[in-house]
Amino acid sequence: MKNIKKEIQRHLKLCNLAFFIVKDADVAKDIAQESWIIIIHKLETLQETSKFKSWAISIVNRRAIDWIRTNNRERIKLEKSFNESEKEDSFSKVDDTTAIKKVLLEAIEKLSVEHQMVLRLFYKESYSLKEISDLLQISIGTTKSRLFHAREKLKTKLKHSRHER
Template sequence: MKDTTILSDCELVLEYQSGNRAALSGLVKKWHIPFCKLAYWYVKDADVAKDIVQESWVIIFKKLDTLKNPKQFKSWSISIVNRKAIDWIRANKRESNKLNTFYNEKDKSNTIDESEEQKTKLISILKIEMDVLPTNQKMIIKLFYTENYSLQQISEALKISVGTAKSRLFHAREKLKKSLKHKYHEE
């Protein structure tokens, strides 16, 4: 067995599919933390995010033998984590007030100059407004801006057309622009 830390995802998947069960540890080492961060972005609860990722790994382990294109492991596995996180959100239907409370608190320090206060306020409003977006638009924004996915990669990960990904990104941007303009100029 080669050193799993230097093998690509594709090589690790091929190793696993050819019977080397130890190749799974290489995939887990490489992807567990990014999966946890992704799930956390959706649910805003570290424990729940870890549970979602555990459930996702179970599915990945069970279906890895059936993955036809090992080069697609990244987008395939991310789509599983995305789906599990969305399923959790739908099943629980509860809003997280922690983020809103945190970002709505006034900064008690008088040492921050006005431009920094405005920047902090705008970022707070943006994060709050992103949480209000529909889940499918929130996913697109996250993958496009924070994970630097292309529209093609997003379409593969979410199993939607490139046109649908582009449309969701456009509508999410428009909602955020409108909401930010209203909030930022209102206060």
């Protein structure tokens, strides 16, 4: 029973280390679990048993950093894909015969990339707030805030454009 508690404590330490790096509890648990698999398979390669703790920590550390790198690559691909398809997308193919659509398009194009991205993912791609927050690696609160502020900016710009006519 004492050994089980000790192993649970070791596992929690590995989870905490991974969490410190990736800032996501579920991912940290997965990294710790994957690290244990690596540790078990590579245990015979460990030459000095006194260095087990630092060896295990280095494995978790590398796995967490690999996860961050992979995640960043995916985020960059998503942003590039968004920027490229933005040019070809229906935002830019809006039927210009309707004045309000043209004004709306211009207003959307004046928004920041973050606001445009949240608007597109929410309205065009029909992603949920949770899915958007996962894709962009931001909190749900930040996602809601960006969506709210994007809508408010659009409302303001559309009101001003009506008064100009």
